[in-house]
Amino acid sequence: MPVTFKLKPKVSAVNCNAFPDIPDPLGHGQRAVDFIRSLKHPLSTLPGNAYPLDPWAEEIIRWIYGPRHPDGTRIVKQVVILVPRGNRKTTLTAAITMLHGKGPERRQGAQLVSVAVDKKQAKGVFKEVAGMIDGEFAYAPNLGNGAKAVDAKRGAKIRDYVSKIVFPGGIEYEALSSDAGTAQGRTPSLIIADEVHAWLKRDPRELWGAMKAGANKVANSLTVVTTTAGAGQENLAFDIIEYARKVAKGVITDPATLPVLFEAPRDADWRDEAIWHAVNPGLKHGYPDLEGLRQMAREAEHKPAERAIFQRYHLNMWQDHSSSPFVDMSVYDKGAEPFDLSDFDHKPAWLAVDLSSNGDLTCIVVAFRDGQDGYVVHPWFFCPEENLQRRADRDGVPYPLWADDGFIEPTPGNVVDFRRVEEVIRDLCERFEVREIAFDPHLARVMMSNLAEDGYPAIEMRQGWVTMAPAIKELDRAIVAGRFRHGGHPVLRWNFDNIAAKTDPAGNVTFDKGKSRDRIDGAVAAAMAVGRAAAGGGEEKSIFEDTAVPADLLVW
Known part of the structure; x- marks a missing residue:
């Protein structure tokens, strides 16, 4: 009731x-x-x-x-x-x-x-x-x-x-x-x-x-x-x-x-x-009009968009942000139970990095295997420090509050400082047993080269249908099965809530922004990290071994 x-x-x-x-x-x-x-x-x-x-x-x-x-x-x-x-x-x-x-x-x-x-x-x-x-x-x-x-x-x-x-x-x-x-x-x-x-x-x-x-x-x-x-x-x-x-x-x-x-x-x-x-x-007492509600309900039976409107405005069912969501956010929220990240120190891990241009977020996501078919993820977000409040006004989210609470790291200037991002990646590789660091090569060539030269397992993972569809499918399976733990990180949740899922004739799904101001960078990086963890990429080699595999040979 x-x-x-x-x-x-x-x-x-x-x-x-x-x-x-x-x-x-x-x-x-x-x-x-x-x-x-x-x-x-x-x-x-x-x-x-x-x-x-x-x-x-x-x-x-x-x-x-x-x-x-x-x-x-x-x-x-x-x-x-x-x-x-x-x-x-x-x-x-x-x-x-x-x-x-x-x-x-x-x-x-x-x-x-x-x-x-x-x-x-x-x-x-x-x-x-x-x-x-x-x-x-x-x-x-x-x-x-x-x-x-x-x-x-x-x-x-x-x-x-x-x-x-x-x-x-x-x-x-x-x-x-x-x-x-x-x-x-x-x-x-x-x-x-x-x-x-x-x-x-x-x-x-x-x-x-x-x-x-x-x-x-x-x-x-x-x-x-x-x-x-x-x-x-x-x-x-x-x-x-x-x-x-x-x-x-x-x-x-x-x-x-x-x-x-x-x-x-x-x-x-x-x-x-x-x-x-x-x-x-x-x-x-006669309001709103009952017959009017009945007519709207009849139309909503056959029109999903009308159904969402009926549920929201006439039953006060709070809606997800995207008009074509990737996942029911109430299901996603089942993975919000807090966990201690230090429990995974020196454990096998897979990193994924989504670098940004201009106003977008930059994100690093680490994924750990959780049992036979589950995953635990944690993100690190970066944004430009300059005009932080203006960016909050534009996107309609509390960037300053998230920064104060440590959920996002503003870097000096009006673009994300990639040097700081690379520094965090190196720190994470020291903390966890990182098997792979997956990058979309767009904007990432310099950082990948720097990391590869020092023996870190940086690899390419292009964000096209061929590479992302299997990763997204595995991510979806884990979320629906209740095997995806994220600790309730608010910025990551916002990114998932923004996803407008697109499906091709073969049933493959990819992520898109619902609106131009929406940010989905964390969700994309999470899919990449989960995809590589599922594939078991890099298990034969790690940065703690003497010989590293060249980045340009590790292309998925």
């Missing part, structure tokens, strides 16, 4: 309402619900256009505003809501914004901010808030010449042309796009982060960090993240959702974070309507 996680803060006091298990010692949860019920929504079908606060949304509101510390301050400071499309999460966040702009949570001079992927999406959030300013006040579009639409009863000023609303008491709400430079340098008491999975135009971690840092300067601030499932794991949205999952499961103790996660497990039957109802809390 689908999994819906929700952390229940440990507070002893209990209130008396429709949700008696939700602590509300000061009645703030109840007053928040009462205020939202007093709102009117232009599209509501209820009498008088009353705001439709359905039970699942009411429960969230009560969990946010009910539980309190002994000093009366709110326990929850961050809410992570993962819910499929069509469940009116934008309407819910608009109501929360109204709570802080005109309702009982308002604070003199407060800054309220919502951030969406682009200007169009930001405008949608803004219109939801503007439409609830007053039941008798119809939202007015841009009146021209910077004119302001004013609610005479409440004094709220709606500035459509800049997506800003000024509430009484100097409270300002502004809707921003994730690529807006003005999103930084603020001290918001409320942040609505909408569809974080789509924040791609800027480095989202930089924006997220700046917004959170500003909110931390304000007492009792609140951040609400609402999103549908994304793709890949090397992104801000996955980091946020994964943290919320760990809080929900009790792996991390953080009462200040409220996880509300409606998602189906990867192995769930996506055609089962019971799954749809469990993951979409609004279905029982």
Whole structure:
């Protein structure tokens, strides 16, 4: 069955309402619900256009505003809501914004901010808030010449042309796009982060960090993240959702974070309507449209691309990054159990090197045999140190963070320093009993010659169909069989997740980049290393023996 996680803060006091298990010692949860019920929504079908606060949304509101510390301050400071499309999460966040702009949570001079992927999406959030300013006040579009639409009863000023609303008491709400430079340098008491999975135009971690840092300067601030499932794991949205999952499961103790996660497990039957109802809390109330979901499911039966879209946006099944993946990443992740690399010191090993030009990664991968039919691999990644943050922005991954954590080594300059790469190769040959060092000869002639002259077993392994297809086939077999251990190295995983597999008429598979910005260098090197380990290349000779085999004679 689908999994819906929700952390229940440990507070002893209990209130008396429709949700008696939700602590509300000061009645703030109840007053928040009462205020939202007093709102009117232009599209509501209820009498008088009353705001439709359905039970699942009411429960969230009560969990946010009910539980309190002994000093009366709110326990929850961050809410992570993962819910499929069509469940009116934008309407819910608009109501929360109204709570802080005109309702009982308002604070003199407060800054309220919502951030969406682009200007169009930001405008949608803004219109939801503007439409609830007053039941008798119809939202007015841009009146021209910077004119302001004013609610005479409440004094709220709606500035459509800049997506800003000024509430009484100097409270300002502004809707921003994730690529807006003005999103930084603020001290918001409320942040609505909408569809974080789509924040791609800027480095989202930089924006997220700046917004959170500003909110931390304000007492009792609140951040609400609402999103549908994304793709890949090397992104801000996955980091946020994964943290919320760990809080929900009790792996991390953080009462200040409220996880509300409606998602189906990867192995769930996506055609089962019971799954749809469990993951979409609004279905029982008529949204999203059930017949519309049924039609999409019928099309998805025969269109794999449509199936992935249905699973992601309507069941919140987090997707792999590539549209034509080499392997199911949930299967790949079974090899993520950590291991101690020192256990393989002085053991037979096979190295593979993928050298880069310009902005690509350079990678060395070592492969060890693990029993009769398994492999253990470990990578070393290199990238240019210059403009590291710009490269992170371009590729959408945290190069600086990976560098700080030792998963990637930046070398001085704007290209990878091959001298440093060669130095690491020599060190590895001293540490392990290296049988072969496989290179794609492109860009590698000088390094191969240097190593061969000193007796290291450098060989050519061209990255064409003839050489790579058998290596990739063996790699695939090992991963599917659960015989491929990689220790969960995040950069290597990102490379595997980027692979767009191509198959020829004979069934041979080769690796390709899904997009121009994707990097697959580590995956290519892993296939090369596993292929040579499987072939047992170089077992007759090693660098520790007196006679080395010339590199130009060892061509696979």
